[in-house]
Amino acid sequence: MTARRGIIPIFIPHLGCGHDCVFCNQKRISGALHPASAQDVTREIEAGLARCRRPAQCAFYGGSFTAIPVSEQLALLGAAQPYLRSGELESIRLSTRPDAIDEPTLERLHEHGVSVIELGAQSMDDDVLIKSGRGHSAADTVHAAEMIKRAGFLLVLQMMTGLPGSDEARDTESARRIIALSPDAVRIYPTVIIRDTPLYELWRQGKYTEHTVEDAVCVCARILPMFERAGITVIRLGLNPTDELSGGSAAGGAYHPALGELVKSRIMLNRVREMLTGTEQGRERLASPKQLRLLTAPACVSQLIGQHSCNAEALCAEFGFQSVKVSPLPRLGDGEIEFG
């Protein structure tokens, strides 16, 4: 989601956040040091309209919008109203917490042109939510998601992997429970250890085990296909790379500028493993493992080979092939693989 696609992001770092979620430092994540005022909203919209496709959407990110005092919500939303009336903005989206949603709030958002609500579910495991300092329960997320859908908004759910107290099984179960809520889209953020957060201190004290890039790739390669099979679009996987994060604010954890690509590549490796062990053709290849020839869509060749040929090397090591050759086959669709 970038401004180029017609989204004008406006950051309100930590506004309305009554809890210190252990992993969060919106100032370092977004690079915005101060929450936007109504005047800032006007300025950001003007600047955004000058550079992106119209009608655009303005998006309040980085805080808990519906948990800030109503007068402040109205001031921020009010600044966007002239642009909605002129047709330069088509709608507003915002992110908030599951325990900051109720019927009067939703009515107010409707009246002010909000069409998309992003809820930070993060996990559907109460133990993980407690250890992460979220201050809400999984039941709050279920309740809020149902209200938002009933009221006719588009619902985006955000989940995290590798939070304190979680593991691959718990993250997978959270994904399953999030799918059951039928969101219109999801964002998946594997945990990054950001400086100046409680999580950074826990990690330094040895009380939190880092969710590595490899851990994130493993679990996301498992849950991404679950969302795809359910017809739910994953609009983001991994924190947006920024100079601030790359420059040292991301001290550890699953920060990688191409995390989504790594995950797609792992999904393709897993598919080949299944093809080799679960099909007649695959078992024939395994019977005389010399060169393995694979075909895929032209755009997927490098994903299937893997970064620095890691998939090809893994297949040689696991199954005893001497080499793996991947060729493009234009009739194949995205992610499809055949034996050559």
Ligand code: SF4
């Ligand atoms: S994760 Fe969301 S609710 Fe928690 S501190 Fe950050 S912005 Fe606030």
